[in-house]
Amino acid sequence: MASTTTATTLHTQFRPPSRPRAPRRIHKYPSSCCFSVRAAAASASAPAQREAAAGVPWGCEIESLESAASLERWLTNSGLPEQRLALEKVDVGERGLVALKNVRNGEKLLFVPPSLVITAESEWSNREVGEVMKRYSVPDWPLLATYLISEASLEGSSRWSSYIDALPRQPYSLLYWTRTEIDAYLVASPIRERAISRISDVIGTYNDLRDRIFSKHPNLFPEEVYNMETFKWSFGILFSRLVRLESMDGRVALVPWADMLNHSPEVDAFLDYDKSSQGIVFTTDRSYQPGEQVFISYGKKSSGELLLSYGFVPKEGTNPNDSVEFLVSLNKSDECYKEKLQALKRHGLLESESFPLRVTGWPVELMAYAFLVVSPPEMIQRFDEMAVAASNKGSSKPAVNYPELDEEALQFILDCCESSIKRYTKYLEGAKGSAEVSINSKQANRTLLLKQLARDLCISERRILYRSQYILRRRLRDMRAGGELKALSLFNGLRNLFK
Numbered sequence: 001m002a003s004t005t006t007a008t009t010l011h012t013q014f015r016p017p018s019r020p021r022a023p024r025r026i027h028k029y030p031s032s033c034c035f036s037v038r039a040a041a042a043s044a045s046a047p048a049q050r051e052a053a054a055g056v057p058w059g060c061e062i063e064s065l066e067s068a069a070s071l072e073r074w075l076t077n078s079g080l081p082e083q084r085l086a087l088e089k090v091d092v093g094e095r096g097l098v099a100l101k102n103v104r105n106g107e108k109l110l111f112v113p114p115s116l117v118i119t120a121e122s123e124w125s126n127r128e129v130g131e132v133m134k135r136y137s138v139p140d141w142p143l144l145a146t147y148l149i150s151e152a153s154l155e156g157s158s159r160w161s162s163y164i165d166a167l168p169r170q171p172y173s174l175l176y177w178t179r180t181e182i183d184a185y186l187v188a189s190p191i192r193e194r195a196i197s198r199i200s201d202v203i204g205t206y207n208d209l210r211d212r213i214f215s216k217h218p219n220l221f222p223e224e225v226y227n228m229e230t231f232k233w234s235f236g237i238l239f240s241r242l243v244r245l246e247s248m249d250g251r252v253a254l255v256p257w258a259d260m261l262n263h264s265p266e267v268d269a270f271l272d273y274d275k276s277s278q279g280i281v282f283t284t285d286r287s288y289q290p291g292e293q294v295f296i297s298y299g300k301k302s303s304g305e306l307l308l309s310y311g312f313v314p315k316e317g318t319n320p321n322d323s324v325e326f327l328v329s330l331n332k333s334d335e336c337y338k339e340k341l342q343a344l345k346r347h348g349l350l351e352s353e354s355f356p357l358r359v360t361g362w363p364v365e366l367m368a369y370a371f372l373v374v375s376p377p378e379m380i381q382r383f384d385e386m387a388v389a390a391s392n393k394g395s396s397k398p399a400v401n402y403p404e405l406d407e408e409a410l411q412f413i414l415d416c417c418e419s420s421i422k423r424y425t426k427y428l429e430g431a432k433g434s435a436e437v438s439i440n441s442k443q444a445n446r447t448l449l450l451k452q453l454a455r456d457l458c459i460s461e462r463r464i465l466y467r468s469q470y471i472l473r474r475r476l477r478d479m480r481a482g483g484e485l486k487a488l489s490l491f492n493g494l495r496n497l498f499k
């Protein structure tokens, strides 16, 4: 069996935390809260609703190069050294950085000085607003989200106005999907749950900030500016552009110019602070010809994770880091259901758990979980060791080896895999024929785009499941053929004995 580990070693690039970290004091993150952004906007005041309907009044169309040109001018005037890259329209990612000259493998590029980087320590153009936020010790993510809105609302009086003008007015983000769209298009994918919970985290964060801070200082934080719609925008920007700079104590930062680099799953180059040049750089891991788009890696992310944070799905079969979360559950009618559930809970697991499946195989933890699911009552003494192995919490990785359960455990995984494939196929076949009535052409284009993204994701995820199904079927067939062979040779042996 090919095996992978559950822990994907993520690059630090553009890595959003699983949820924006807010202080316990400020935000409770309601776990059951899964209403849509629209629903939240509907409960806001009339001006906020007007704002919500209009979108944010800053930023540019996602493919705009005009604001990009003034961004380049401002950066040059503010100390960005001469670049070997230019911002252009590109085939992958709409706007991107393109090599102006030959770029060698191993070359350092960018050199963005820290003075041009936005972090939680950046000075607020509106000092009073900044002081209030600091008084409440707001953590980095909500602080930066508020910072962006504050600076954006000041337009030309903010030192970041050229940067903000070049940011997309509506980043490609799942935060902009309505609950109905998420339910309809991501019905087969586990990303649906993650999208719902991310949206509810963002809503919860905004509500906390509003209740605890903004409502206490209405003159500094007018609802026309600080509302659900503007926070959706700022979190969309953070999810798709924030980087963690390991050599700056892991600080999270928006790095103008560097954040025009698009992602390729085929490169391993990532941004970091370079002490010797005192700038944010990345080192290429391949060469580029003049005119070629230069890429970095946003981390070893699955296609679902890329859709969740960055709003795109790589072409089918091009993402070597692709995986799909595979959900397995205890059988409620199992006579040892209670004992198995207790063993799982003792090791921090639940009745249903997800494990990442990859084209290369599945993790040992999934196999351990499957052993537990299929193990008979006489193995009750071993439930705990199986649960430990499934949780991957043991100090050394315990061997999960129960040859007597192999066949049943693999059959269990195969059954789950096949029912998952059915769900994807049902969605993909249903999506083909569904004609929808759109209110206008903008809405029609949006629907087409979302459907295409969902379709690409489902095809990528189903591909992984098909591959696992193939491996599982072969292993089971070989195992059963081996069993039959053994039985046959035993039978022949006995026959010879009685001859």
Ligand SMILES: C[S@@+](CC[C@H](N)C(=O)[O-])C[C@H]1O[C@@H](n2cnc3c(N)ncnc32)[C@H](O)[C@@H]1O
Binding pocket: 062, 092, 093, 094, 095, 096, 168, 171, 172, 240, 241, 259, 260, 261, 262, 263, 264, 309, 310, 311, 312, 313
């Ligand atoms: C850090 S920004 C990169 C600059 C961005 N293209 C722009 O014009 O502002 C990340 C966004 O770029 C786009 N992007 C990056 N890599 C991509 C890729 N491989 N395919 C499609 N879109 C990509 C996505 O919209 C993503 O949210």
